[in-house]
Amino acid sequence: MSVDFIINAEPRSEQGKGASRRLRRTGRVPAVIYGAGREPELLSVEQRELLKLLTNDAFYSHMLTVKIGERAENAVLRDLQRHPFKPTIVHLDLQRVEAGSTINVHVPLHFINQENAPGVKDQGGVVNHHMVEIEISCLPDAIPDFIEVDIGALGLGQALHLSELVLPAGCSVYALSHGTHQDQAVVSIHAVRGAAEGESDVEGSSEGAASAE
Template sequence: MTLSINAVARNLEGKGASRRLRKEGQVPAVIYGGDVAPQSVSFKDNELLKAVSTPGFLTGLVEVSVEGKTEQVLVKALQRHPASGDVMHMDLQRAQADKVITTRVPLNFINAAKSEGVSKQGGRLTIEAKLAEVRCLPANLPEALTIDAIDGQLGQIFHLSDAQLPEGVELVALLKGEDHDQPIGRIDKSKR
């Protein structure tokens, strides 16, 4: 599912212009990449707040509509106010259908509670990594990578290579070699 959000093109740039936009309830952003020049845009802060709180907004493809023209983008950087947590600025990278993208997606462990290590041996799943970097075409970008822990035993360590990869998706760390197959979770003895 691709999220959609509306933006408005903006001409004024710089700190002063960005400050004025924020006072007007707008969040400045830049869309860059591809064969097109970077474009300065702004979003309504309440719409952006709603979008940012939607699962997958920061790790999936987002459809941005600027004055009737729609583009698919990835959120590359999101700056927040240190005290309030409000979004101050966003960098968006264009996703081209025929160009491979590199981004991070969530890791999703399933069936841990049903595993022997948890249900019979008194262990619990400890997650060590929540995101993994993948390379793929935009059309193949998964919402998350699944790790099935149904066969998990007490003391078992799950690695990146245990993630189920959809067709056309590669794990960037594993492209560097087997010694980059980092642990992402484990079944430890429960401390009760």
């Protein structure tokens, strides 16, 4: 189900640490929007409204509508800075998006059929998630909320790689299409180390007892 995310923002003229601290004391978050060949623009967003939007995981990779007065900008989230110990946001970075222009976004991975994978169900292995999100390239209106990763066929010692992911039409893995990384493993199934060591210890004890006899 498609969700519309609307950020109500206000322009701000002051910048610097002191100005940002004063702004946060009023319950607002300093933000900036940039890109699309235009100058960056300083904004502020209400803290409570932003925290409510962030409860939906799709917000991190979805197209956002940023309302600034009477006009609206399409944007994606580029960076989010959280307070080190308070449940608050201290800064927000947004990148403008133009229709028809390919963009790069990070999209979360949703793993399914983990308990039914032969490596887990029949061979006693455990699942190791090497990635929880990937960067993809696509048009703004093709951004998926998440990428589904089905590992129901994986056996013990096997892995699923970036090139094996099933992506929506019009999407590609940025690392592969731009040659920046190798075809990395996304998820794998391996043996439980503790169990293997335990079996080895038991066998050693049995052999020792037999020798003593």
